[in-house]
Amino acid sequence: MRSVSIKDKVIFVTGSNRGIGKSFVTQALAMGAKKIYATARDKSKLEALLALGGDRVVPVELDVTKPEQVDAAAALAGDVEVLINNSGMGTGSSFLAAADPKKAQLELNVNYLGMLRMAIAFAPILKTNGGGAMVNILSISSLTNFPFAASYSASKAAAHSLTQGLRVELDGQGTLVTGVYPGxxxxxxxxxxxxxxxxxxxxxxxxxxxxxxxxxxxxxxxxAVQISQGLKADPKAVEKMQLDNYNAAQK
Ligand SMILES: NC(=O)c1ccc[n+]([C@@H]2O[C@H](COP(=O)([O-])OP(=O)(O)OC[C@H]3O[C@@H](n4cnc5c(N)ncnc54)[C@H](OP(=O)(O)O)[C@@H]3O)[C@@H](O)[C@H]2O)c1
Structure with a gap:
């Protein structure tokens, strides 16, 4: 079994200026991580984390839709042992309410292609540093489509499939690939x-x-636990629950 403790490790967290990403940085500091690369599209939004972590937090400008910024981040962070692909966005759109697929494209570009760009850039770094871990922040909507966020769910389903595939491709280099499915x-x-x-x-x-x-x-x-148990017991019932919720919201 591959197990990766955060203590004394070098961590890279995408989208760490707020939300779950910010918590990854503060909790990694509390658990004794050696160094944390904290990233944001706007580096000035990392000031609070820098004040908290001092020399252990390294700020990085990173938009995961920009290949040149992904490559620059990988060139800077060659000592990373744990990559946390946390960046994500949602437009809160159902499929047919959107006039065209632009919102779906935005979500795919960040939630799926952004994660894939990061995996391509950082897999060799994880290998050089002994395997380590890649943690992909997915969603319980990766596993069942939520109508109020339908195209977001589809992008997170793509990221779930990506995570399964990466687990296979990175097995030989000893990288633990973990998917996280929050509610x-x-x-x-x-x-x-x-x-x-x-x-x-x-x-x-x-x-x-x-x-x-x-x-x-x-x-x-x-x-997330409740939905995942429902999916194991009766996947069709979970799908029909989404239909019931959708119909109730239309009334
Ligand atoms: N909150 C939930 O209920 C929930 C549930 C399931 C899964 N998730 C997932 O958890 C992850 C974190 O979400 P959150 O809840 O913390 O949301 P959040 O507070 O909205 O934070 C999202 C983070 O992603 C960053 N981001 C957005 N687009 C980006 C891009 N193109 N390049 C780099 N970073 C980008 C944001 O940066 P800016 O500040 O620059 O926009 C921000 O740092 C996401 O992957 C999300 O899908 C969240």
Whole structure:
């Protein structure tokens, strides 16, 4: 079993200026990580983390849709042992409410292609540094389509498939590839969702505990656990529940 402890490790977290990404950085600091590359599209938004982490936090400008920035990040961060692909965005669109596929393209470009760009750039670095871990932040909507975020769900389903494929391709170099499937988490992204929400700090701690235990699939909150159990027991019933929710919202 591959297990990766955060203590004394060099970590790279995409999208760390807010939300779950910020919690990954603060919790990695608390757990004794050696160095954390914290990234943001706008580096000035990392000031609070720099103040907290001092020399252990290295700020990196990174938009995962820009190949030249992904390559520059990989050139800078050749000592990374744990890559956390956390960056993500959602337009909150159903498929047919969008006038054209532009929103779906945006979501795919960040949530799927952005993760793929990062994997291509950082897989050789993880190999050089002993295998390490790649942690991909997916969503419970990777596994069942949520109509209020339909094209986002499709992009996260693509990222789930990417994660399964990377697990196969990176097996030979000893990299633990972990997929994380959260339900509603208390960040800007879920601000308008009418559900109980888990704290992003709890998600970060559970993910670090999971990779220390060599876990490949992480369901870090009660909502995600409930849906994943439903999918194991009766996948069609979960799909029909989405239909019922959609029809109820139309009334
Ligand atoms: N919150 C939830 O309920 C929930 C549930 C399931 C999965 N997730 C997933 O968890 C991850 C973190 O989301 P969150 O809840 O923390 O959302 P958030 O608060 O909206 O944060 C999203 C982060 O991703 C960054 N980002 C967006 N587009 C980017 C790009 N092109 N390049 C690089 N970074 C980019 C954002 O940077 P800017 O500040 O520059 O926009 C921000 O740092 C995402 O992958 C999301 O899909 C969240």
């Amino acid at each position: 509603p988490i208390d960040t800007d992204m879920a601000a308008n969702l009418p559900y109980d929400k888990e704290s992003p700090d709890v998600v970060a701690v559970k993910v670090f505990e999971a990779i220390a235990a060599g876990t490949e699939d992480v369901f870090p909150d009660a909502f």
